[in-house]
Amino acid sequence: MKAVVTVIGKDTVGILASTSAELAKANVNIIEVTQSVLQDFFAMIMLVDISESKLSIDELKKDLQENVEGMEIHVMHEDIFNSMHRI
Numbered sequence: 369m370k371a372v373v374t375v376i377g378k379d380t381v382g383i384l385a386s387t388s389a390e391l392a393k394a395n396v397n398i399i400e401v402t403q404s405v406l407q408d409f410f411a412m413i414m415l416v417d418i419s420e421s422k423l424s425i426d427e428l429k430k431d432l433q434e435n436v437e438g439m440e441i442h443v444m445h446e447d448i449f450n451s452m453h454r455i
Contacts, residue, residue: 369419370399370446373432377439379410386436391416394423394431410439418445 375387388398396416403412423431429443 369417371416371418371425371428372442372444372446372449373412373414373416374442375410375412375414375432375436375439376441377410379405379408380438383410383436383439384412387412387414387432387439387441390432390435391428394428395420396428415446 373387373391375383377383384401384403391398391414396418397420398414398416400415401412403410405411418425418428421428425443425445429441432441432443433439
């Protein structure tokens with residue numbers, strides 16, 4: 369199973385490091401990542417494998433929001449993401 373993780377907020381040092389560390393603690397594998405810095409803002413999208421995760425998607429989102437400070441974080445199951453973006 370895969371999920372899409374989005375992280376958006378003011379650019380600071382260590383956003384990618386803290387996000388990936390929290391995912392690793394939950395046994396979530398990062399498959400792909402893209403990130404951009406737009407002036408003072410940071411935006412990142414990750415495709416992750418949650419099949420071996422110790423946490424549910426809701427627990428994972430809560431954990432990321434609590435431990436990656438100052439960021440707006442969303443975690444969405446791949447099936448929901450695909451359904452929402454199907455034409």
